[in-house]
Amino acid sequence: MSRTIKFALAGGPGVLEFIDMEVPAPGPHEIRIRVKAIGINRADSMWRNDKYTERVRFPAGLGYDAAGIVDAVGKDVSDFAIGDAVSTVPAFSLNKYFTYGEVILAPDHAVVKHPDSLSFVEAASVWMMFLTAYGALVFDAQVQARDFVIIPAASSSVGLAAIQIANYAGATPIALTRTSDKTKRLREAGAAHVVATQEQDMVAEVMRITNGHGARLAFDPVGGADFPKLIAALTNQGIAYIYGALSEDDTPIPVLEMIRKMTTIKGYSIRLVTGDDARRKVAVEYVTKGLASGALRPIIDRIFKFDDMVNVHRYLENSGQFGKIVVTL
The missing domain is CATH 3.90.180.10 (Medium-chain alcohol dehydrogenases, catalytic domain)
Structure with missing residues (x-):
């Protein structure tokens, strides 16, 4: 029983x-x-x-x-x-x-x-946290050195995993959090930059951090009314992954901005890697190696x-x- x-x-x-x-x-x-x-x-x-x-x-x-x-x-x-x-x-x-x-x-x-x-x-x-981040950032986007990655809800388990996965791949994570209360802990967790979205202009901060170019990726579990700001903070041909709906508000799509930048928005699920035997095996091996090396924790x-x-x-x-x-x- x-x-x-x-x-x-x-x-x-x-x-x-x-x-x-x-x-x-x-x-x-x-x-x-x-x-x-x-x-x-x-x-x-x-x-x-x-x-x-x-x-x-x-x-x-x-x-x-x-x-x-x-x-x-x-x-x-x-x-x-x-x-x-x-x-x-x-x-x-x-x-x-x-x-x-x-x-x-x-x-x-x-x-x-x-x-x-x-x-x-x-x-x-x-497994949920690291494989979710791995599937979008490593398997699909093939994130690499010189890439900037915007991570909303960065103090969530998947957000923290995304910070570590970005670092492990050589990219630069930009953690988003509502207030500056968690800034110190996010930096200790590996965030190269932290933006408090209720206290700072997120788009302006990302542009400052990236020398005006914008980030290549956004990895978003929130959606909602602020989603167009993520698109504005991306570079030309940037990619916004949306893998959750923490906001209960509608998520507007800034069509003209996307056309101008040739932005890609991708709905994403962990099933992209866990639903395929070969992909799942590679993903598990990647995370296991990261855990063994101490790069992931x-x-x-x-x-x-x-x-x-x-x-x-x-x-x-x-x-x-x-x-x-x-x-x-």
Whole structure:
């Protein structure tokens, strides 16, 4: 039996329910994991509200990120054995698999052995944040030295990962944050420049930093009314990736500005790399090497207990965290 969290209707954190359920033996190409830590993502909140990229089938589970010990392996699983320390990669439908439970099933293609240097808490925080940033910046944009990368919501887990990925690739990250309260911590996390958007003219600051050329990339989880400012801060033929919708406002598209600059706007999802076997393997190897070298490191905001999951979701939705929220079991 496993104590598991599910929800039977969309809504606020209060819809989350603890239930006891039997987790079956793993089927072909499945692994059963006894969970030690769960990474919390903004996607979990969107899924709970049925406002994600996939519609929810109720009753539903939640969660992409977890770390733990292999409890059983199914037929045709060859790379894992009982007792292995592993973590999950976001490469599955939440309508089929989930990580909010004491014991979970996962497809073997979405399970990796994490480096010995990582704790379970750190391992549960790695894959969503770093693979999301890797897919846009490295795989798709092929970011390199001399590139400037604008990173809105820079204190989020993915924002901090994007700062590190940009540095790892030799580029220059420009972190955006609402106020200057987090400037020191963002610099310590690797941001070459920090712009407080409620206190400074973001476009003017980016132009100053880039000697009037603008940034090549923007990696945006926000959208909303300020999105045209990101386009204005890009260089000629720059690329704006939009991978989230933290703002509930409409996102205007500055058509004439885009025509003048020949700007590209790309809707982006981690599925670009995790949805393909070959791409996922390369991405995992890239992040693993970065972790081993110390160039990449998970930044943990706060650790909660599994019993506190409702309050965890309330904390998540306050958007005040700096790094990854993790729950331990």
